[in-house]
Amino acid sequence: MVAAAAVVSASEETVVVVLAVVFAGLCFARTATFRRRLGRSPWGIHPNLWLVIGFLLGPIGAFLALVACATTRVGPAFGPAPAGPFGPAPPPAPPAPDSPPPGWYPDPSGHHEYRFFTGVDWTADVVDNGRHSIEPLPPPPPNPG
Numbered sequence: 001m002v003a004a005a006a007v008v009s010a011s012e013e014t015v016v017v018v019l020a021v022v023f024a025g026l027c028f029a030r031t032a033t034f035r036r037r038l039g040r041s042p043w044g045i046h047p048n049l050w051l052v053i054g055f056l057l058g059p060i061g062a063f064l065a066l067v068a069c070a071t072t073r074v075g076p077a078f079g080p081a082p083a084g085p086f087g088p089a090p091p092p093a094p095p096a097p098d099s100p101p102p103g104w105y106p107d108p109s110g111h112h113e114y115r116f117f118t119g120v121d122w123t124a125d126v127v128d129n130g131r132h133s134i135e136p137l138p139p140p141p142p143n144p145g
Contacts, residue, residue, distance in 0.1 A: 020055045027054030027065040034069045042068035109138050 028051040035041045042065065054061040099119060104127065107115040112126035112135065124136045
């Protein structure tokens with residue numbers, strides 16, 4: 001009698017695991033397709049995490065994945081800034097026509113190999129021997145006179 005109960009228990013466990021894998025696959029497939037088509041994960045949760053949610057929660061996880069796909073905003077991630085009390089913020093200044101494009105250039109301070117130039121100003125990002133670090137640009141020397 002005990003052996004028969006163990007066989008039923010094993011088959012029930014197998015069914016539960018198979019269903020969990022099916023629901024995990026459904027959650028992953030739905031959210032991965034959503035991310036691939038629209039460039040954003042539903043509710044900001046990566047499809048791999050949706051796979052785990054589907055495995056652990058089964059039909060509830062699959063339902064949550066469908067609701068997440070239906071309710072996630074598909075516009076740009078960062079829309080235009082809302083107008084403040086003094087109106088909208090002015091657009092950033094375009095780079096000067098004679099300035100170089102953004103990129104890594106020899107550090108103007110001479111303390112590092114390279115420093116990143118945004119096209120408008122130098123940043124604190126520096127590189128020495130291929131290692132990235134942060135160091136603010138030192139102030140210019142005082143003007144003699």
